[in-house]
Amino acid sequence: MSIQGNRKEYNHSYSGVLAHRCPEMASDILLWLGCVYRKNLVSEKESILSVLKASGVNFNTLDDEGCCYFPIFLAGNVDMAKERADELEKIISNYKLVVTPCPACYRMFKQILPEELGINLKPEVLHTSQFFLRLAKDGKLSFRNEVNMKIMYHDSCELGRHSSIYDEPRELISLVPGINVFKPRYEKEKAVCCGGGGLLPAFSPSLAAKVATRKLEEEDRVPEDLDAIVTGCPQCISNIRAGARYLKSKKLRDIKVINMAQLIEMSVGGDVYGG
Incomplete structure (x- = not known):
């Protein structure tokens, strides 16, 4: 179809x-x-x-x-x-x-x-x-638990360059105690596309995944001690996961790619995560 x-x-x-x-x-x-x-x-x-x-x-x-x-x-x-x-x-x-x-x-x-x-x-x-x-x-979310993770925030194209939402996700992440944020070489307006947009995964999923692989290795240069990539876009989650499977680093091939809610949930409820 x-x-x-x-x-x-x-x-x-x-x-x-x-x-x-x-x-x-x-x-x-x-x-x-x-x-x-x-x-x-x-x-x-x-x-x-x-x-x-x-x-x-x-x-x-x-x-x-x-x-x-x-x-x-x-x-x-x-x-x-x-x-x-x-x-x-x-x-x-x-x-x-x-x-x-x-x-x-x-x-x-x-x-x-x-x-x-x-x-x-x-x-x-x-x-x-x-x-x-x-x-x-407004005091309706309480960040009680430390989340001892090193994460990178990925600016999705739709949320970032098309909608200019850059600061709110970062401010939200900063409220989570214990978080260590790795900053990629290019972020905000200069952030590199992961390949998940523009209907590319629908027409050429292998190419879309390779774009994500290149982004992580060459543009972002993610370190091997990175625990997770956090993003506000479900399409980016899916495509970065697909691209991570082709990373040269075997350790990073299984890196967690999560949304904002999953990160917050670790702090709002449950036990201390990571460490």
Whole structure:
């Protein structure tokens, strides 16, 4: 099937809403998970839910949210993306805040819909790194446990150069006690793409993985004592994991590639990690 494929493969009927924390209470917050978390990164998705529940906030998820159609827009089918945008407006406008862990969904809601498709969503839209930081500053997340790990933060293209979200993830990571941050040679605006975007993994997964391998070895020059790579993009998680398998260093081939929630979860609950 082509990347545009059958519309039914991307869209669903929104058959219901799942309330979290207090089912009897209505929530103004919608957690929009995105396709990669729903379909592929299930344990990583559970960490996102775990952190939000630890904060005590009430939030909803859609039990059949479907795709935001960013890949469809990227593939050039603007008419199909516009049709989907009209549907999204009807559902999302019922909320005051939409939180998503997917930078592609974030960009779709925040930029593509208003600037390219003429849809101005009513709710505020935040990436999870921004929302987690807000919760921490409001005293709703307590970083109790040390996380004795050496990590590198990877700036994804969608979250970084396309959405200019650089500081919030770093500030959030700095709140985790015990963390040792390795800075790659190129970061923020100069960060090197991992190969996971632009639909490249869909058309040439082997090439996408090799781009990630080169990035880690030649551009980032990750040290062998690195414990984990943290990023705010599910597509980057998947592709960096694929690329790590081809690293020259056997030790780094099994390096952990995790999202922001997995890192926070280690500090918010459980025992001291690492060391």
